[in-house]
Amino acid sequence: MRSFRSRASLAPTFTAAFLVGCAGQQGGGPPPSAVATPATSVAPPPAASAASAPASSATAAPSAEASKTTPIVKSAFGTVDGKEVSLYTLTNTKGLVMKVTNYGAIVTELHVPDKNGKLDDIVAGYESLDGYLKSTPYFGAMVGRVGNRIKNGQFQLEGKTYKLAINNPPNHLHGGKKGWDKVVWDAEPSDTPNGPSVKFTYVSKDGEEGYPGTVTAKVTYALTNDNEFRIDMEATTDKTTVVNMVHHTYWNLGGYDSGPIVDHELTLHASKYTPGDPVVPNGAVKPVEGTPFDFTKAKPMGKDMRAVVVTGNPLGYDNNFVVDGDPHTLRPVARVKDPKSGRVMTVEADQPGVQFYAGIFLDGTIKGKGHVYKQYDAFCLETQKFPNSIDVPAWKNEVILKPGQTYKHVMIHQFSAE
Numbered sequence: 001m002r003s004f005r006s007r008a009s010l011a012p013t014f015t016a017a018f019l020v021g022c023a024g025q026q027g028g029g030p031p032p033s034a035v036a037t038p039a040t041s042v043a044p045p046p047a048a049s050a051a052s053a054p055a056s057s058a059t060a061a062p063s064a065e066a067s068k069t070t071p072i073v074k075s076a077f078g079t080v081d082g083k084e085v086s087l088y089t090l091t092n093t094k095g096l097v098m099k100v101t102n103y104g105a106i107v108t109e110l111h112v113p114d115k116n117g118k119l120d121d122i123v124a125g126y127e128s129l130d131g132y133l134k135s136t137p138y139f140g141a142m143v144g145r146v147g148n149r150i151k152n153g154q155f156q157l158e159g160k161t162y163k164l165a166i167n168n169p170p171n172h173l174h175g176g177k178k179g180w181d182k183v184v185w186d187a188e189p190s191d192t193p194n195g196p197s198v199k200f201t202y203v204s205k206d207g208e209e210g211y212p213g214t215v216t217a218k219v220t221y222a223l224t225n226d227n228e229f230r231i232d233m234e235a236t237t238d239k240t241t242v243v244n245m246v247h248h249t250y251w252n253l254g255g256y257d258s259g260p261i262v263d264h265e266l267t268l269h270a271s272k273y274t275p276g277d278p279v280v281p282n283g284a285v286k287p288v289e290g291t292p293f294d295f296t297k298a299k300p301m302g303k304d305m306r307a308v309v310v311t312g313n314p315l316g317y318d319n320n321f322v323v324d325g326d327p328h329t330l331r332p333v334a335r336v337k338d339p340k341s342g343r344v345m346t347v348e349a350d351q352p353g354v355q356f357y358a359g360i361f362l363d364g365t366i367k368g369k370g371h372v373y374k375q376y377d378a379f380c381l382e383t384q385k386f387p388n389s390i391d392v393p394a395w396k397n398e399v400i401l402k403p404g405q406t407y408k409h410v411m412i413h414q415f416s417a418e
Contacts, residue, residue, distance in 0.1 A: 071091050071191045072088060072090055072091075072190075072191055073088070073089040074086050074088055075087045075088075077129050078103075078128075078129035078130075080103055080129075080133070080184050081184065084184075085101060085184060086101065086102055086187060087099055087108065088100050088101070088102075088187065088189055090196040090197070090221075091196065091223070092196065092223045092224060092225045092227070093225045094225060096110070096111060096112055096227055096415070097109070097110070097111040097119070098110045098111075098223045100198055100221050101132075102184055102185045102187040103132060103182075103183075104141040104142060104180065104181040104182060104185075105180070105181075105185050105200045105219055106125070106132060106139065106140040106141045106181070107125075107140035107229075107249050108123065108125045108126070109121045109125065110229065110249075112253075112415045113343075113417060114341035114342055114343055114417055115341065115342025115343075115417040115418060116342075121255060121256055122251055122252055122253050122254075122255060122343065123249055123250065123251065124249075124250035124251075124252060124378040125140050125369065126139070126368035126369060127368065127369050127370070131368050135366075136366065137361065137362070138181055139250055139368070140248065140249045141180075141181035141247075142180055142181060142200070142233075142245065142246075142247055142248070143174040143175055143179055143180060143245070143246045143248050144175050144179060144180040144204075144243065144244070144245045145175050145179070145208075145215060145241070145242070145244075145245075146175055146243065146390075147244045147245060147246025147248075147384055148173070148174065148244065148246060148320070148355060148382075148384060148388070149168065149171045149172065149173050149279070149280045149387050149388055150164060150171060150172040150173075150280075150388055150390060150391065151280045151282075152166075152170055152171060153165060153166040153170070153171060154172075155242065155390040155391055157212065157242065157390070157400070162211065162212065163210060164210040165209060165210065171279070171280055174246070175209055176210065177209065180202060180204065180217065180245075185200035185201060186200065186201045187199070187200050187201075188200075188201070194222070194224050194225060194226075195223050195224040195226075196222070197220055197221060197222035197223070198220070198221050199218060199219070199220040200218065200221070201216070201217070201218050203215070203217075204216075204217060206238075206239065211241055212240065212241050213237040213239030213240065214237065214238045214239070215235050215236070215237045215241060215243065215401075216235065216236050216237075217233070217234070217243075217245065218233070218234050218235070219232065219233045219234075219245070220232040227414065227415045227416065228412055228413065228414050228415070229412075230411070231247055231409075231410070231411040232408075232409075233245045233247075233407075233408070233409040233410070234406055234408050234409070235401065236403075237402070237403060237405075238403055239403065240400065240401070240403070241400075241401055242401065243401045244385040244399050245407070245409055246382045246383075246384045247382060247383075248380060248382060249380065250378035251336070251378060251380070251381070252338075252379070253337070253338035253343040253344075253345060254338045254340055254343070255341070256369060256377075256378065257370070258340075260302070260374075260375075260376040260377055261301055261302075261338075261358070261359070261376055261378060262301055262302025262376055263301075263302065263340070264301050264336055264337065264338050264339075264379070265299065265300055265336065265337045265338075266295050266300075266301050266335070266336050266356070267298045267336075268296065268321055268333070268334050268354070268356065269296075269323060269325070269331070269332045269333055269334065270295070270296070270322055270324060270333075271288055271289070271296060272285050272321070272322040273285070273286060273320065273321045273322060274286075274319075274320045274321075274322065274353070274387070278310055278311045279310060279312070279318075281386060281392070282388070282392065283392040283393075283394060283395065285322060288321070292304035292305075292308050293308075293317075293319060298335070298337070301317075301358055301376075302376065305317065313361075314361060314375065315360065316358045316359075316376065317358040318355070318356075318357045318358070318361075319355070320354070320384070320387050321353060321354050321355075321356060322353055322386075323353060323383075327351070327352035328350055328352075329350055330350045330412075331348060331349075332346065332347075332348055333347040333349050333354050334346065334347040334354065334356075334381050335347075337418075341417070342417040342418050343415065343417050344415070344418060345413055345415055346413070347411065347412070347413055348410075348414075349383035349409070349410060349412070350409065350410050351383040351384055351409055352384075352385060352398060353383070353384050353386045353387075354382065354384065355380065355382040355384060355387070356379070357382070358379050359375060359376050359377055359378045359379055359380075360375060361375075362374055362377055383409070383411050385398045385399050
């Protein structure tokens with residue numbers, strides 16, 4: 001099946017709140033049993049010089065000098081369900097610093113320079129594990145087994161009806177009550193000539209959250225020396241199932257605590273979008289021209305924000321766009337620029353769609369890294385198969401994974417300043 005076919009040109013460079021919206025509702029299921037312990041360095045020599053930066057100091061500026069000798073530092077971050085949770089600090093040769101944890105394969109920080117060379121953390125999140133264990137709108141997480149929504153929480157596959165948790169009424173969202181964002185992944189850090197990386201692996205058992213088949217999922221986060229944050233995702237199964245792995249970092253290129261992203265200039269390489277009915281797509285595809293969804297030329301995210309009206313939702317974007325070009329080829333997806341800081345982020349991927357979520361459900365009830373996250377304080381760009389694909393005949397083959405096939409998804413974020 002084409003959507004899961006391996007392509008040589010896309011081979012990985014590396015080994016390979018009760019809020020709603022794309023962020024989704026986090027309530028409804030029992031929280032993981034957890035103990036958030038103080039972070040201490042467990043990195044082997046010669047990492048001692050960098051170990052002084054505790055894993056919980058999310059707002060502290062990274063040490064560029066320490067990074068020269070320690071491209072990867074592993075620190076204790078706590079425990080969940082009796083399993084050790086670690087925080088990995090990755091630093092490339094240009095001085096960019098990223099922190100990731102094996103709980104939910106979450107990106108907790110990414111420090112990027114502005115036009116004056118000043119580093120700022122541009123990722124919304126928390127300073128400790130405890131924040132992620134409470135109600136959180138999927139900050140920085142890897143979501144699955146199926147990202148985004150499945151209408152009415154059910155689907156048919158090979159003649160059988162599967163019923164899933166309705167954790168975003170009346171729909172199923174981001175894998176269910178305890179999706180892949182709420183489990184502890186195995187982690188394998190690696191320092192390569194192209195930059196540091198961590199490969200996460202998780203085995204999702206048959207029947208987990210109502211899905212058929214045991215799925216082995218792998219995701220590699222790499223911070224390349226070309227100032228890229230590269231994500232390589234793959235999955236295999238022992239029984240026919242559905243898979244749509246989605247990365248869910250919330251970005252603010254001015255810095256996570258710099259206020260609304262309404263002046264960020266967004267370009268989407270997407271001349272069409274899939275409107276919701278009213279929220280979940282039903283198979284319709286419409287042109288963006290002449291609508292508030294037209295980002296084919298750069299415009300501020302907030303310019304037409306209040307013209308986007310969906311029954312039951314706050315004003316603003318939480319929509320899937322059809323990325324122009326071959327839906328299975330790595331190609332440009334988006335470009336975002338913050339005029340104040342000069343930071344630029346481009347996104348490439350090999351998926352049919354991208355969800356643009358403008359943080360419309362952030363409402364001031366979440367606080368992390370000393371900042372209260374308010375509406376429009378951060379945005380997500382989630383490359384993906386179309387939402388609800390399994391219930392749309394023309395789209396369903398995109399998300400069906402069979403034994404012997406390998407699901408693959410590559411997503412590349414490139415950072416610069418101008």
